[in-house]
Amino acid sequence: MDLDYKEIGKRIARRRKELGLKQSEVEERADLSQKYLSNIERSISIPSIEVIMRLAVALDTTPDEFLLGTQHYDTDNEWKNSSELLRNMSPKQLSLAKNFLVWLSEQDL
Template sequence: MKIDYTALGKRIAKRRKELGLKQYEVCELIDVNYKYLSNIETGRSAPSLELIMSLCSVLNTTPDYFLLGTASAELYDNDIASKITPMTDEHKRLISGMIQLITEIENN
């Protein structure tokens, strides 16, 4: 299986932006040169396995997302939980009701 480094780089950039991080911030966290990360995100450089794992840790995702474009259910669970946690109790009740409605629709 051949790795599509352009797609991998786009996924890294997308995830970084989803978290509101700038390239230089990620570079500081994983101790790499800004130009190198830029080249990875544009598919001009291939990251090492160690760097992919560091990026996964910093960007709170899994290698399968970066390499294949798929994310584990655990990643979705963590993402949803992080968004719901700071909400008010009223908003949490509304979301719970929405989930219940979706579940009922799927079961019918």
């Protein structure tokens, strides 16, 4: 499956505008550098999974809204709790978490 980064950027911009937020406000919430969100929205920069997750938290949604165009709201706030855990990890811990998530996604549960 190939990701359409132009469409991902449009979905992020659409969600941001739905919430009435400026790019700078979202960058601050997601701890992104200045103008990075603009580059993502215009598909100049390709965001990492970590950045997609931070944007999802900042824009009160889940990554699948940006990646697939679908929304999934977790009533138990498990998504937000997990993303907060990831946000506070060191680069080494984040790499291990990513490897685990890749492995988990390959499992037939």
